[in-house]
Amino acid sequence: MQLFVCAVARGSLSAAGRELGFSPAVASKRMTRLEAALGVRLLQRSSRRLTLTAEGATYHERCVAILADVREAELAVTAGQAEARGLLHVSAPVDLGRRWVGPAAADFAAAHPELRVRVSLSDRVVDLLDAGVDVAVRIGALGDSRLVSRRLARSRRVVCGAPAYLARRGWPRALADLDAHACIVLQRPGMRALSWTFRTEEGLHTVRPAGRLVADSGDLVRDWAVAGHGLAFKSIWDVAADIDAGRLVPLLTDLPSRGSAVHVLYPSRRFQPARARLFVDFLAERFAAHEAAVLAAATPRAAPPAAPRRARPRPA
Known part of the structure; x- marks a missing residue:
């Protein structure tokens, strides 16, 4: 077997x-x-x-x-002898994996010398049972009811752009302004492009930008945004470091996106091996320690004042 x-x-x-x-x-x-x-x-x-x-x-x-x-x-x-040993297979999206899950897995492995860790990064949804994955970390909606989930942290998506792009094209001040901007779109294979949904006074409002740049990798979407090619709609966990470093600027922060969360998933609560159980607890502590600082990166920021209109010269 x-x-x-x-x-x-x-x-x-x-x-x-x-x-x-x-x-x-x-x-x-x-x-x-x-x-x-x-x-x-x-x-x-x-x-x-x-x-x-x-x-x-x-x-x-x-x-x-x-x-x-x-x-x-x-x-x-x-x-009494249950320790993290054997092979721990972890799955995560590319952006979240590179910035949070991968470093956490390396630190966890360093603390458990009898453990081997394999991290698989992919923006497609991986079947844990078919792929032999012990633990998966995901952002947003959860689809597989066969899995056990545990929330690690709150999350939200934020519209963001590079300072050079905003200096060239201006800041969007309302959702309608997005139509005049270069929006970078995430579209995974076999799925519709990711819609941009916001909470307004009238309720949820969804924008479906028709971007000229489309990628099936969230990591590439972020790279294009940092390079100044347009606006991206990214999880704050993916871009908090870029915002703190000034590489990206959060926009339309007075219109928050629909709330979501970072979850860790595993096949069974009863039959979870020690290595997976201990790693889930380790991840929960790591995300909890950084949650407040990450969410603070999406706090409202004042846009520069609109450029005054030039007065038309009066005819002589």
Whole structure:
């Protein structure tokens, strides 16, 4: 079962064998023996990839739960020795991962010498069970009801632009002004472009900018904004350091975006290994320690006064 689940997570039977200490020949023989014992084919194997059969998908889901039960039983009799050890696989968006999750993971690994940490950064939503992820950190709406979530910190999105861009194009003073600006749009594969939603006195107001620059990477959106190519709508956790350093300026802060949060997700509360449980607690402390300072970066700032209109010369 461990070999089968690992092969699905790694996408390779040979890689799964190496991780568990088997040669490719032994791994192949064990998988063949498992399928023969069950009387069904679990995996369609080719030289390039593995694909779960319908029976394999059903068996995989049960195997994940059964192996978690085994780990829980082991922890029950070694509770006093539960330490962060083994491989911890963490997933996070690129921006948030580079600035917050990655450094936290490195610090956590430094404190636990028997732990190996693998951090996967991607702006697409990763299936934790299929990818073999222990812990995922995400911003915004949560979609997978199979997962357990814990809120790490409050968040919000903010419109921001580089000082050089604002000096060239002016500050937007109302939502309607965004139509005259170069807006940088985030659009993930297979999804609509991210809408910009704000809280106004009349309720929620959504803007769907038609930007000339579109990216499926939040990190690239930020880089373009810092370089002065236009305005971005970014999580404050992604751009707080840029705002504090003066590389970006928060705009329209009197019209806050719809509130959101940073969450950590994991497959099961009951069967969480010590390494994941301890890392979740470590992340919660790290985000709580910085939450006030990060949110303060989005406080309202006065725009420069509008340039006075030049008086038209009177005809002679």
